[in-house]
Amino acid sequence: MKMKTPPSTIVGKSGKGSNPKTALYVGGLESTVNESALHSAFIPFGEVKEVSLPIDHATGEHRGFGFVEFEAAEDAAAAMDNMHNSELYGRVLRVNFAQPNKIKGGDKGWATQAVWADADDWYEKHIAEEELEKLAKQQDKAAKAAVVEGIVSAAAAGGAAAATAAVAATEAGST
Numbered sequence: 001m002k003m004k005t006p007p008s009t010i011v012g013k014s015g016k017g018s019n020p021k022t023a024l025y026v027g028g029l030e031s032t033v034n035e036s037a038l039h040s041a042f043i044p045f046g047e048v049k050e051v052s053l054p055i056d057h058a059t060g061e062h063r064g065f066g067f068v069e070f071e072a073a074e075d076a077a078a079a080m081d082n083m084h085n086s087e088l089y090g091r092v093l094r095v096n097f098a099q100p101n102k103i104k105g106g107d108k109g110w111a112t113q114a115v116w117a118d119a120d121d122w123y124e125k126h127i128a129e130e131e132l133e134k135l136a137k138q139q140d141k142a143a144k145a146a147v148v149e150g151i152v153s154a155a156a157a158g159g160a161a162a163a164t165a166a167v168a169a170t171e172a173g174s175t
Helices: 035-045 073-083 115-158 160-174
Strands: 023-027 048-052 065-070 094-097
Touching (some): 023 035, 035 048, 035 065, 065 073, 073 094
Antiparallel strands (some): 023 065, 048 065
């Protein structure tokens, strides 16, 4: 009987943040599976960066799923292609790309980062806007001072008629 090879997964660098997907969700784990066993099962596909098994605080055991993070996105895709629906300790595994952690808030009641995560960016943007406003006011003040200085020097050099002409030219330029 000929075995079907799993379709190859294409790793794209698109989506939110444009980061390649390197973390896998591994579900359907038997209760005796530990991080070492999970690491050993996935190491043939590439350099494993981290393995974690979330613990149920009530029982002290893992919750039946874990996460395996690879150094390269291609390794993660190869592991997912080969390990999805395979058996480990007599249980069939479900292997998919891991979803980012979700936090209450955001558009649909959940967000991928805390509400205060953008506070520093907002503050820096706000300070930059205030400085731009101050700079614009200083430039306006300097321009007005230059105009007044021109009027005063015209009055000193050519008398009242020259000063009146300079004021008229200034008013025509500002309207």
